[in-house]
Structure formats: C-alpha cells, structure tokens
Amino acid sequence: MSSWPAMAAAAGWTRIRFLLDAAARGVQEHARLSDLAVAAAVLFACSAALARLRARGGPMVWPVLGIIPTLFAHLDDIYDWGAGALARSGGTFPYRGMWGGGSSGVITSVPANVEHVLKTNFANYPKGPYYRERFVELLGDGIFNADGDAWRAQRRAATAEMHSAQFLDFSARTIQELVHGRLMPLLHRLSCQGGVVDLQEVLLRFTFDNICAAAFGTDAGCLAEGLPDVPFARAFERATELSLSRFVTPPFIWKAKRALRVGGERALVDAAGSVRDFAEKTVSERRTELRKLGSLHGRSDLLSRLLMYEDQSCSDEFLRDFCISFILAGRDTSSVALVWFFYLLTLHPDVESRVLADIRAANKGDNNTNDMHYLHAALTESMRLYPPVPVDFKEALQDDVLPDGTYVRARQRVIYNAYAIGRDPGAWGHDCLEFRPERWLNKRGAFAGRAESAFKYVVFNAGPRLCVGKRFAYTQMKTLAAAVLGAFSLEVVPGQVVKPKLNTTLYMKNGLMVRFGRRQPEQQNVHYSTTVAAAAEE
Numbered sequence: 271m272s273s274w275p276a277m278a279a280a281a282g283w284t285r286i287r288f289l290l291d292a293a294a295r296g297v298q299e300h301a302r303l304s305d306l307a308v309a310a311a312v313l314f315a316c317s318a319a320l321a322r323l324r325a326r327g328g329p330m331v332w333p334v335l336g337i338i339p340t341l342f343a344h345l346d347d348i349y350d351w352g353a354g355a356l357a358r359s360g361g362t363f364p365y366r367g368m369w370g371g372g373s374s375g376v377i378t379s380v381p382a383n384v385e386h387v388l389k390t391n392f393a394n395y396p397k398g399p400y401y402r403e404r405f406v407e408l409l410g411d412g413i414f415n416a417d418g419d420a421w422r423a424q425r426r427a428a429t430a431e432m433h434s435a436q437f438l439d440f441s442a443r444t445i446q447e448l449v450h451g452r453l454m455p456l457l458h459r460l461s462c463q464g465g466v467v468d469l470q471e472v473l474l475r476f477t478f479d480n481i482c483a484a485a486f487g488t489d490a491g492c493l494a495e496g497l498p499d500v501p502f503a504r505a506f507e508r509a510t511e512l513s514l515s516r517f518v519t520p521p522f523i524w525k526a527k528r529a530l531r532v533g534g535e536r537a538l539v540d541a542a543g544s545v546r547d548f549a550e551k552t553v554s555e556r557r558t559e560l561r562k563l564g565s566l567h568g569r570s571d572l573l574s575r576l577l578m579y580e581d582q583s584c585s586d587e588f589l590r591d592f593c594i595s596f597i598l599a600g601r602d603t604s605s606v607a608l609v610w611f612f613y614l615l616t617l618h619p620d621v622e623s624r625v626l627a628d629i630r631a632a633n634k635g636d637n638n639t640n641d642m643h644y645l646h647a648a649l650t651e652s653m654r655l656y657p658p659v660p661v662d663f664k665e666a667l668q669d670d671v672l673p674d675g676t677y678v679r680a681r682q683r684v685i686y687n688a689y690a691i692g693r694d695p696g697a698w699g700h701d702c703l704e705f706r707p708e709r710w711l712n713k714r715g716a717f718a719g720r721a722e723s724a725f726k727y728v729v730f731n732a733g734p735r736l737c738v739g740k741r742f743a744y745t746q747m748k749t750l751a752a753a754v755l756g757a758f759s760l761e762v763v764p765g766q767v768v769k770p771k772l773n774t775t776l777y778m779k780n781g782l783m784v785r786f787g788r789r790q791p792e793q794q795n796v797h798y799s800t801t802v803a804a805a806a807e808e
C-alpha cells in the first residue's frame with residue numbers, strides 16, 4: 271500500500287499532467303481556430319476585393335450582407351449620397367441585397383437606360399412578381415400592382431374616364447370645395463390664433479380627402495373640424511407602411527410571419543382587410559343605388575363612371591381594386607410635392623414674389639389655374655429637386671443589355687433614381703442644384719416643358735405607364751397653392767431639421783412646422799377655375 275505522501279505526490283503529478291495536456295490541446299485548438307479565422311479573413315478580403323471590382327466605381331457590395339452596410343452608413347443622407355454615388359460611377363452601378371433577400375440588379379440615373387426600361391423595351395420590364403407579392407394584400411389586382419392584360423384593361427378605363435370632360439369638371443369642383451370649404455377656414459383659424467401647425471400633416475389630410483372624393487365620391491373627413499382620427503385613413507396608412515416593410519425584410523422572415531399570422535404580417539392582414547371592406551361596401555352601395563335609380567347621373571366620381579359607362583361586366587373585385595390603387599397613387603404624392611414647394615418658396619423670396627405676381631395676374635383675368643404658367647413652372651421645378659417618388663424599379667423578364675452597356679439578368683431589378691436624375695449636371699446643366707423655375711419657361715413666359723427627353727424628368731414616370739393622375743395633380747396643386755399663397759404668408763418655425771425621410775415617397779422626415787400670417791384682405795379666398803381643355807403642361 272502506498273504511503274499518503276506518495277499518493278499525494280502521484281495525484282499531484284496526474285493533475286499536473288492533466289493540466290499540461292489540456293494546455294497543449296488548447297494551444298492546438300487555438301491554432302486551429304486562428305487558422306480558421308485567418309482563412310475566413312482572407313476569403314472575406316478576397317470576396318470584398320472582388321465585390322469592389324464588380325461594383326465598377328459604385329458603392330461597396332459586401333459579401334453576405336450585400337449593399338446593406340453601405341446603405342446603413344448613409345441612412346441620414348441616403349438620397350444625396352445615392353446621387354453622388356451614381357455620379358461617381360458614371361450613372362449606373364450593380365447592387366445586391368442580403369443573401370436570401372432575393373434582391374439584385376442595377377441602379378441607374380442614365381436617361382437613355384430609363385427610356386429603354388420604361389418605353390423601348392417596355393415588354394421586358396413589368397412591375398413583376400417581386401413588387402406584386404409585397405402589395406397583393408392591399409392592392410389585389412389594382413392598376414398599380416398589375417401587369418399584362420389586367421393592367422391594360424385598367425389603364426384604358428382610367429385614361430378614358432380621368433380625361434373625360436365630366437370627370438375633369440367634377441374633380442376641379444371637388445378640389446375647389448375642399449380648398450375653400452375646409453382648408454382655407456382651417457388656415458384662417460390658425461392664423462388668427464397665431465398657432466403653429468405641421469403643414470405636411472395638413473396637406474396629407476387634404477389629399478386623402480381629395481382622392482377619396484375623386485375615386486369614390488365620398489367624404490373621408492380627414493380635414494373636418496378638429497382634424498379627427500379617421501379609421502379608414504389610418505388603416506390605409508398602416509397597410510401601406512406594412513406592405514413597404516416587406517421590401518426591407520428578408521422574404522424568409524416575412525413569409526414565415528405571414529404563414530404563422532403573427533406580428534406585422536397579422537397587422538397587415540387586418541389593416542388591408544379594413545381598407546378592402548370599406549371599398550367593397552362602397553362599391554356594393556353604389557351598385558344598389560344604380561339599380562334603384564337606373565342611373566348615377568348626379569355622380570361623376572371614378573367609381574360611378576366606371577359603373578355607368580365602362581364594360582358592364584366589371585366585377586366588384588375589379589372596381590374595388592381599381593379604386594384602392596387610385597387612392598394609393600394619389601394619396602400622398604401631391605401633398606409631398608406641395609410641402610417641398612412651400613418650403614422652397616420660403617427659402618427663395620424672389621421666386622415667391624414672381625409666383626404671387628402670377629396668381630394676381632390670374633385674379634385680374636378669369637381666375638383660371640391654367641393661366642398660371644409661372645406657378646406651373648415653379649411646381650415642376652420643385653418636383654425636379656424633390657420628386658415625390660424618388661426611386662422606382664422594374665423587373666427584367668429576360669436577360670438584357672441597357673443602352674450604356676450594363677448587363678441585366680432575368681429577374682433582376684433596374685432601379686431608376688429620379689432624385690439623382692433631377693440633380694444630374696449632365697441632364698440639367700451646371701446650375702442643376704438651383705431652384706430656378708425660369709428653366710421651364712419660353713421667351714414669352716409660357717410654360718414650355720423641355721422638349722429633349724421625357725426621361726430626364728421621370729417625376730410622373732414616363733412611357734406607357736406615365737402617371738394617369740398627372741393633370742389632376744397639377745390642377746389640385748395649383749388650386750391649393752394659389753389660394754393659400756394669395757391669402758397667407760408662411761413662416762417656417764426656426765430651428766427645425768428639414769430633410770427627407772427614407773421611404774418610397776419623399777416625405778419630410780420631421781414634417782414642416784409653419785405659422786400662417788395674413789396677406790391683404792383683397793387677396794383672400796379667391797376661387798379659381800380650371801378650363802377642361804387646356805392644361806399648361808400638355
């Protein structure tokens with residue numbers, strides 16, 4: 271039997287051996303780990319270098335994470351950064367989203383590329399399934415979401431109805447009623463109280479009411495006294511936001527949440543359901559009215575016109591989706607255009623004086639908004655710098671080569687950046703960053719547009735999918751701007767940060783807090799007409 275000291279010595283030795291072995295194993299393990307780390311770092315550096323080369327002067331597209339880290343680094347000035355990146359890369363660069371995100375393609379600000387995608391090779395660039403599946407709960411098969419024959423049928427109906435004399439007359443009247451019956455009294459109250467208001471919020475309420483009146487012939491009531499919460503408007507906003515969030519969430523995440531009906535996906539089903547219920551109810555009530563009265567002659571909104579004059583076989587689903595798409599298209603775009611326009615005027619008093627002179631000259635005539643060429647030019651110029659839809663995209667059906675030589679593979683996206691095109695010195699000259707409405711006027715001071723290329727000004731899109739609401743939007747913006755500027759001066763509350771929000775619509779991130787002061791009484795509350803035949807831009 272061993273003695274205790276001998277046993278202790280043996281146990282100590284075993285422990286020391288154990289510790290030494292463990293240390294040796296650790297060193298080997300560590301060596302293996304550091305080899306792996308070095309190998310991973312080399313691989314990462316190689317693929318990063320390769321990505322750098324592939325980026326062709328454009329921003330870095332990282333392994334695994336794609337362009338996401340680069341975008342994150344520029345979240346605060348994403349639009350200006352994007353315009354600069356496009357300029358540095360010669361107008362086009364490739365991008366890729368996160369692995370598993372399913373998004374890749376090219377971003378361009380080259381007008382010839384945009385023309386190719388939107389017009390010359392239109393058939394190869396539908397909105398595509400990527401867009402459709404993200405908006406289907408809200409939009410169904412509506413014009414905004416549709417391609418092929420479904421799109422063509424709605425486009426034909428929309429163009430015919432929206433450009434009809436009755437609709438133009440009706441929409442001009444509804445705009446007048448809303449401006450003078452709701453908006454101006456609100457601004458008068460505010461100016462008397464010396465109160466501060468978020469102009470963007472007021473304008474968003476105005477355009478929501480306006481588009482609901484035009485599409486459905488209903489009063490949404492967003493601008494009613496006390497600026498109430500309107501459940502339909504809230505549901506619409508929520509459904510739009512949640513649909514858009516699918517564009518920045520990897521599909522395997524949002525699709526899993528959709529399958530499980532949890533989180534934002536559940537909220538989307540609820541919000542889109544409320545919007546569709548409201549639309550379905552309106553369609554069915556209007557159909558009943560038509561059946562009872564035999565006609566809807568007292569009504570000229572889009573829904574009533576479609577029910578009366580279009581193919582009588584239009585299903586309720588077609589009418590519902592059609593109207594919802596219209597509300598989405600016309601809801602925020604013109605309010606966002608207007609808020610930047612008013613802001614730019616406060617920064618350019620010389621332009622504001624000329625706009626006022628234009629409005630006063632029209633007041634001396636027959637108060638026709640079509641006469642206000644300078645105002646038209648100022649709005650157009652403002653949207654060049656702040657396009658309400660700053661970027662848009664189409665999806666390639668087949669492999670293709672863009673006019674600047676860029677290769678696009680089938681199912682890739684071509685993103686065209688209207689914000690960058692509007693600020694491109696190649697397209698607009700060395701003064702491209704200046705707010706100069708005169709660039710749109712001819713020698714006689716009439717709005718002349720710019721003949722060279724519709725694809726340098728893609729604010730309203732271009733080609734076969736040109737915005738159907740363009741004329742409506744100009745009438746709406748000019749009527750509102752003329753009434754507001756004729757009666758009030760605007761003061762932007764100092765100290766606020768005015769910058770765009772990252773969204774598919776160019777909202778101001780923090781809104782725009784303003785105070786309204788009154789101009790001379792004789793300028794106030796003048797009603798403007800809009801002759802149906804001649805719109806300045808067309």
Ligand code: HEM
Pocket residue numbers: 413414425428481484595596599600601603604607657658659662663728729730731734735736737738739740742743
């Ligand atoms: C300043 C205001 C507006 C701007 C800047 C604007 C801009 C645009 C743009 C860029 C598109 C193309 C979207 C795409 O295909 O992804 C578009 C399409 C459309 N817009 Fe507008 N829009 C404005 C106002 C309106 C209004 C007020 C209405 C309705 C009354 C309207 C109705 C439509 C419709 C129905 C389409 C779809 C056309 C199609 O796909 O064939 N828009 N608009």
